[in-house]
Amino acid sequence: VVDEHPRPGTGSRQEVVGETPNLAARLQNEARPDTVVVAEATRRLLGGQFKYEDLGAVQLKGFSTPVRAFRVIAPADTRIRFDATRGRRIPPLVGRESELQWLKARWQEAMGGHGQVVLVSGPPGIGKSRLCKALFAELSDTTSYTPIRIQCSPYHTSSPLYPFIAHLERVSGIQPTDTPEQKLHKLGTLLDRSTEAPEQALPLIASLLAIPVADDSAIQDLTPAQRRERTLAALVDQLEALTAYRPVCVHVEDTQWADPTSTELLQACMNRCIDLPILMLVTHRPDNPFPAPELPHIHQLPLRRLRMDESRRLARHVAASQDLEPAVLDQIALKTDGIPLFVEEVTRSVLHATAGCKRSAQSTCSLPVPASLKDALTERLDHLGPAREVAQLCAVIGREIPHSLLHLVSPLDEKALEHALQRLVESEILFRSRRQRRSWGDFIFKHALVRDTAYESLLISQRRSLHLKVARAIEVHFPEHVQRQPELLATHYGAGGDHAKAATYWGRAALDAFARSANSEVILHVEQALEQLRHLPPSSQRLEQELRFQVLLGGAQRAAVGFASPEMKQAFQAARALCEQIGEPATPVLIDVLRGLYSFHYARGELGLARELARQVLALAERGDPASRAVGLYMLGGMQFWQGEFATAEQTLQDAWAAYDPSTVRQGSLSTQTDPGAFALFQLAWTQWMLGRPERALATANQALAHSRGLKQPFTHAVTLFWAGVTHLCCGRVQEAAALAREALDLTTSHKLRYLRAYALVLQGHVLIDSGQTEAGLQRVDQAMADFAAQGAGLGTAWALSKPIEVHIREGRYEQARNLITTARAAIARNDELHWVAEIERLAGELALCTNPPKARARFERALTLARELGATALELRAATSLVAVTDPPAEEERKQLAAVLSRIEGSVTTPDTDAARLMLSEAQPALPWQGRAGHIH
Numbered sequence: 001v002v003d004e005h006p007r008p009g010t011g012s013r014q015e016v017v018g019e020t021p022n023l024a025a026r027l028q029n030e031a032r033p034d035t036v037v038v039a040e041a042t043r044r045l046l047g048g049q050f051k052y053e054d055l056g057a058v059q060l061k062g063f064s065t066p067v068r069a070f071r072v073i074a075p076a077d078t079r080i081r082f083d084a085t086r087g088r089r090i091p092p093l094v095g096r097e098s099e100l101q102w103l104k105a106r107w108q109e110a111m112g113g114h115g116q117v118v119l120v121s122g123p124p125g126i127g128k129s130r131l132c133k134a135l136f137a138e139l140s141d142t143t144s145y146t147p148i149r150i151q152c153s154p155y156h157t158s159s160p161l162y163p164f165i166a167h168l169e170r171v172s173g174i175q176p177t178d179t180p181e182q183k184l185h186k187l188g189t190l191l192d193r194s195t196e197a198p199e200q201a202l203p204l205i206a207s208l209l210a211i212p213v214a215d216d217s218a219i220q221d222l223t224p225a226q227r228r229e230r231t232l233a234a235l236v237d238q239l240e241a242l243t244a245y246r247p248v249c250v251h252v253e254d255t256q257w258a259d260p261t262s263t264e265l266l267q268a269c270m271n272r273c274i275d276l277p278i279l280m281l282v283t284h285r286p287d288n289p290f291p292a293p294e295l296p297h298i299h300q301l302p303l304r305r306l307r308m309d310e311s312r313r314l315a316r317h318v319a320a321s322q323d324l325e326p327a328v329l330d331q332i333a334l335k336t337d338g339i340p341l342f343v344e345e346v347t348r349s350v351l352h353a354t355a356g357c358k359r360s361a362q363s364t365c366s367l368p369v370p371a372s373l374k375d376a377l378t379e380r381l382d383h384l385g386p387a388r389e390v391a392q393l394c395a396v397i398g399r400e401i402p403h404s405l406l407h408l409v410s411p412l413d414e415k416a417l418e419h420a421l422q423r424l425v426e427s428e429i430l431f432r433s434r435r436q437r438r439s440w441g442d443f444i445f446k447h448a449l450v451r452d453t454a455y456e457s458l459l460i461s462q463r464r465s466l467h468l469k470v471a472r473a474i475e476v477h478f479p480e481h482v483q484r485q486p487e488l489l490a491t492h493y494g495a496g497g498d499h500a501k502a503a504t505y506w507g508r509a510a511l512d513a514f515a516r517s518a519n520s521e522v523i524l525h526v527e528q529a530l531e532q533l534r535h536l537p538p539s540s541q542r543l544e545q546e547l548r549f550q551v552l553l554g555g556a557q558r559a560a561v562g563f564a565s566p567e568m569k570q571a572f573q574a575a576r577a578l579c580e581q582i583g584e585p586a587t588p589v590l591i592d593v594l595r596g597l598y599s600f601h602y603a604r605g606e607l608g609l610a611r612e613l614a615r616q617v618l619a620l621a622e623r624g625d626p627a628s629r630a631v632g633l634y635m636l637g638g639m640q641f642w643q644g645e646f647a648t649a650e651q652t653l654q655d656a657w658a659a660y661d662p663s664t665v666r667q668g669s670l671s672t673q674t675d676p677g678a679f680a681l682f683q684l685a686w687t688q689w690m691l692g693r694p695e696r697a698l699a700t701a702n703q704a705l706a707h708s709r710g711l712k713q714p715f716t717h718a719v720t721l722f723w724a725g726v727t728h729l730c731c732g733r734v735q736e737a738a739a740l741a742r743e744a745l746d747l748t749t750s751h752k753l754r755y756l757r758a759y760a761l762v763l764q765g766h767v768l769i770d771s772g773q774t775e776a777g778l779q780r781v782d783q784a785m786a787d788f789a790a791q792g793a794g795l796g797t798a799w800a801l802s803k804p805i806e807v808h809i810r811e812g813r814y815e816q817a818r819n820l821i822t823t824a825r826a827a828i829a830r831n832d833e834l835h836w837v838a839e840i841e842r843l844a845g846e847l848a849l850c851t852n853p854p855k856a857r858a859r860f861e862r863a864l865t866l867a868r869e870l871g872a873t874a875l876e877l878r879a880a881t882s883l884v885a886v887t888d889p890p891a892e893e894e895r896k897q898l899a900a901v902l903s904r905i906e907g908s909v910t911t912p913d914t915d916a917a918r919l920m921l922s923e924a925q926p927a928l929p930w931q932g933r934a935g936h937i938h
Contacts, residue, residue, distance in 0.1 A: 026060040027069060036072040040141075043070045050074065054144060091317045091344060093134045095310035096127060099301060103135045106299070107279050111143075111247050115273030115297055117280040119290055122303035124449050125341030125373065128283040131303065132251045135281070139249060146242050148250040152257040154448065155398045158509070158524035159487050160261040160516055163252070164235060165209060174209070176480060183211045196241045201234040210484050223714050224517035225751040228261075236268050240276060247277035254448075256288035260520035267293060305338025314340060318347040322354075335371060341447055345376040352383060377453040380427065386416070387423040388457075394430065394443065395454035396466040401430070403442040408473040409466070429454075467496035486512065487525065494532055503532035503545060510552055522556035543582050547589055550575035554596045563603035563755045564792040572596040591617055591628045595674070598635055603755060605794035605831040611639040627664035630656050630676040638683050642795065644834030644870040646690045653687060656680035675716045678708040682723035686730070690835075692873025694731045694914075695907025701727040705740075714751045718744055722756065725763045729770065730874070732912040738767045758787040762800045769803045774811075778804055797827035798836040805843045809850060817847050838867035838875040842882055849886065857886055864897075874913065877901045881917050895921060 023039055031037040043052060051073040057066035093100065106116040120128045139145055148167070156162035168174075172190040174183050187206060191198040203219045206212070208231055219227055242248050252258075252266060266282065273280060274297050284290045292298050306314065311333035315324065324332075328350060336342040349370050370376040381388050393410060394401045410417050421443065424430040429450060430443045445451040455463070471492035474481055482489060490505035506529035513521040526549050533549070536542050554571035561567050575593045579586040594613050601610040618632030633656030640649035660677035681704035689697035701724040708720035725740035741764040748757035765780030781804050788794060801820045808817035824840045827833060845859030860883040867876035880898040887894065902917045 022062055023060070023067070026062065027067075030055070030058055030060075030069060031071070037069050038072060040068040040070070091314055093127075093130060094314040094317065094340070095306045096131050096134070096303070099131060099303065100134055100138070102301070103131070103279075103281075104138065107135070107139065107143075107247075107249070110249075110279040111277055113275060113277055115276045115278045115280075117270045117273065117282065117292065117295075117298040118301050119292055119299065120281060120283045120301045120303065121286050121289065123285060123339070125339045125447065126303045126305070127340045128303060129251075129253055130340065132253075132281045132283065136249065136251065144246050146246055146248045148239075148242075148248060150250070150252045152252070152254045152262070153399055154254075154257045155488060155491060156485070157257050157259055158513075158521045158528070159259055159485060160513055160518040160521050161208065161231075161265065162259060162485075163262050164265065168205065168209060176478075180212050183209070184213065187211060191238070194242055195234070195238045196244075197237075201238065204231045204234045207231070210480075221712065223712065223751070224515055225714060228517040229750055232261075232265050232268060235265060236272050239269055239278070240272060243276045243278060248279075250278065250280045252280065252282045255282055255284045255290045258290075260524075261516075261518050263291065267291070270298060271295070273297075306340060306343070307338065308333045311336055311338060311343050314343045315347045318344050319351060322351055324350065336373075339373065341449065342373040342376070345373060345380065346370050349376045349379045352380070373449060374453055374456075377450055378457060380429070381454060381457060384423060384427060384429070386412075387420040387427075390417065390420040391424055391429055391454045392458050392462075393466060394424075394445070395451050396458070396463060397470055399445055399448065399451060400433075401443040401445075405470070405473055405478070406443075408477060409469045463495065464497045467492045468498060471496055471498070471501075490525075490528065490532075494528070499532040499535040503529045503536070506532060507545070507549060507552075510549070510556075514552065514556065517559075519556040519560035523553060523560060526550075526553040526556065540582070543578055544586075547575055547578040547582065547586060550578060551589060551592060551596070554593075558596070558599065559752075562791040562793070563599050564794075565600075566792075569597065569600045572600065587620060587623075587625060591620055591625065591631065594620075595631065595635070599674075602638070603791070603793045603795060605797070605827065605833060607639055607642055607795075607831045607833060611636065611643075614639055626659075627661070630659040630661070630680065633659060634676050634679040634683065637680065637687075641683055641687050641690075642833055642835045644837065644872070646687055646871045649687050650684065650691060653680045653684040657684065674719075675708070675711050675713055678704055678711065678713075678716045678720050681707060682720045682727075685727045686723055689727055689730045690872045690874050692877070692904050693906045694874075694911050695909040697727050698731055698733070698909065714747060715753060715756070718747045718751070718753055718756045718760070721747065722759050722763055725767075729763070729766060730911075731909065734767060734770050737763070738771070741767050754787065755791060755793060758784040758791070758793070759796070761787070762796075766803045769807060774807045778807060794827060794831070795833070796835075798824040798833065798840050802836060802839055802843060805840075806846075809843070809846050812850075814847060814851050817843075821847065834866075834870060836875075838863045838870065838872055838879060841866060842875070842879045845882060845886075857883070860886060873901065873904050877905065877913050877917055881913070881920055884920050 027037045027039060037055070038052075052070040053073055055069040055071055057068050059066050103118065106118055110116045120131065122128050136147055139147075150163045150167050152163045153166075168187070168190070172186045174186050178186070184202075184206060187209065188198065188202055191201050191205065195201045200218065203213045203216050204227065207216070207219060207227065219230075222230065239248065239250070250269075255263070255266070258266065270280060270292055274295065282290055282292070286302070308330075312329040315329050315332045324347075332343060332346050332350065336346050370379060381391060384391065390406075390410065390412070394406065397405060397409075406421075407414065407417060412420065421430065421432075425432050425443075428446055430445060433442050433444055445454075458466070471489055474489060474492070486505040486508040490502045490509060493499075493505060494502035506525050510522050510525035510529060513519075513525055529549050530546065530553075533542055533546050550571050554568050554575060557565055557568040557571055572593050576590070576597065579590040579593055594617050598610050598613040598617075601607075601613065614632055614635035617628055617635060621627075621629040621632050633652055637649050637652035637656055640646075640652055657677060657680040660680060662675075662677065681700055685697045685701035685704060687697075688694075688700055704720050705724050708717040711717065721740050721744035725737045725744060728740065729737035741760060744760035745757065745764060747753070748760050761780045761784035765777040765784065768774070768777030768780060771777075781800060785797075785800065788797075801824045805817050805820045805824070808814070808820065821840060821844050824836075828837050828840065841859055842863035845856045845863060848859050849856035860879055863879040864876060864883060867873075867879050877898075880894070880901045884894045884898050898917055899921055902914065902921070905914055
């Protein structure tokens, strides 16, 4: 600063001389009007309080060497905890020199385009964030790079993408007081400079930040799962796009508090950065390690405790000019157990205790050393006077303390509150966030342990009272946070003992997460809601709330864990018991509950139990819910199909389609996923093929596809693609089946429909086998069967294994074929799954023909009898053709039998099965379609 103004009352001028004012004057000449330019030393002293533009080295008059200069752009956003400490004296990094050098080596690798991820772990206070901060400081002095800092929060462990939402709002400069138009403009400006396709990313990211967009047609038709998937992809793409300008260093702090969706996003970023100039630093506590992928560019860095000499050195740095005797330093080092934060706080406590002692008498003063970090922090809080109560109130609010909320709930007037806050900042209990305008997070606790100590110093009754006060203030004065973060209200109301409101807000949070397809977070929110309900006295309202939560939980468990998961079954069983308690008013919900249980038993192949549930839905429909008749009929028709009652199944499924009225289908978490009309049609298609009606089967399959494409229900469409694909493959339409299998795989993968994806893999495996790519086909089926086993699923095992059995017989792997036949028979016997039993017996005949020919004829006759008894004309045709082929020359009786079966195949559509039968009747013996294209198996 150069001051040339006259002193008051004199005509003289104040002169400032030396190198500093000379440098200031020269830098002033480099600055454009209305701008501020500083030298490197000033920038280092200011630290992260401002954003800068690096002007490079400039040659200044009077200086022999160029001086590096920086233009100050704006105050920096320092809601990240360690960013807020700059401007205060920070003890140097002690005992971490080798770790810092190792991190710098990882940075050099990253700058070469070989991305690096480092998981920094250690107990609270060990210095994880301090180490990362030291690296950022060194990089700022030597490198041009893009820093990204993301902070997880203990109050938002189940809030989808909360750390990233907070980060985006921070770096774009969005303020709570901004209008939607201002927020959108700021976000658009950020994305313009940080993404390659901002027009695609804007509606997705704006939706994530709850910012309305005038034209959201690009995302309007997306399902929640698709929107979630594309939003995550857009965020990963943004990280990659930033590397086009300069290397990127990312610091993600406290991932033990990361929500499941943020964890998934971080994992995706770790996978993507392998060949990008990115270093990711991820800190976590040892008892909650981050589930990082096991890849060579991902490293672990556990931080050790400080040695005694290092603890003494750190204590001396904290004491600064106040000398502490060696005996006191030894006590501090001994009691602090090598935890840097403990060393700092205990040293400050000792300094406070000696503040009243004369320097000459210091050695004779009593110097009590706190026995624990909590004791040290408690001592410091106790010496704060009225500011202690403000610290306790801040601890109730959370890690980040908005000034506006604090003012509403504090009993102090504004002047007294500001004085108390200043005392807390000076004592380094709180740090002040340096933002352009006040926002949510004006103050931050120095460390989570400091916040915990302040919180635990409150009586339980005081905590409850303050939590309620905070919750009501947020509810009344911060509607945006009520809308966007209902879990925050739920947390405060729950801690305040208002369990009814807490349950309501946890329920709202669960529904918000469900709308985003954040199923893991749905589960966490619902479990919290149910826990709150347990504190309420019994009532009809409580039962109804609990029922809604259990149904939501079942739907989320089904999506997140799988159709055959015990967790899903448990949720729907609990819901069923609640329906019985509530009685008649719960009937509409009961039908969805029964459908949920039906899907569990269906997936596991427990056909008898699933069939009983279908009958119960039909009974409820007859009692006054005609809209559910189509639901009960398609459920029952499906069981009849799998249990081999094909003629009955055809009629039931036709009745289901006739009863289907889309205008009466209830909208709910289950009904929006499974459309009764589509389920009736696609099951009917395969049933018609089994009955020997391939022409009708293809027409019905195509009708089902057209219907499901118009529904915008990913789950329904994925199942339709599978069943229609199977029908086309059974009719010999391999190319059509291949296209449907590819589409089903894409859809089930993008929507994380793990159970259905396994079926799509089986279908693709069968297509590949029929196309001559047998090994690739076998791999697909093996992969699917392993996935079924992991999920506890088992329906359709006999059908799934039939193509691999054919391949093994044809290629002479008889033992493998025999093992698969045994597995298929066990599945058939276990659940009375007679759908494909005739084909398995026919394949057993083909195996016998190669290994024990005298038994082959009996197997084929058994297959023929089973198919005839079940009315499976298509499979009867295959068995009859095999029976003719087993005798050379074929007997007249078998030929007549084959001709009779062939005559029952309806329509003009020809299939490989009908072609093979006609050729056999003309006394030729071609390769059978199910045996490949290389000739007879035998």
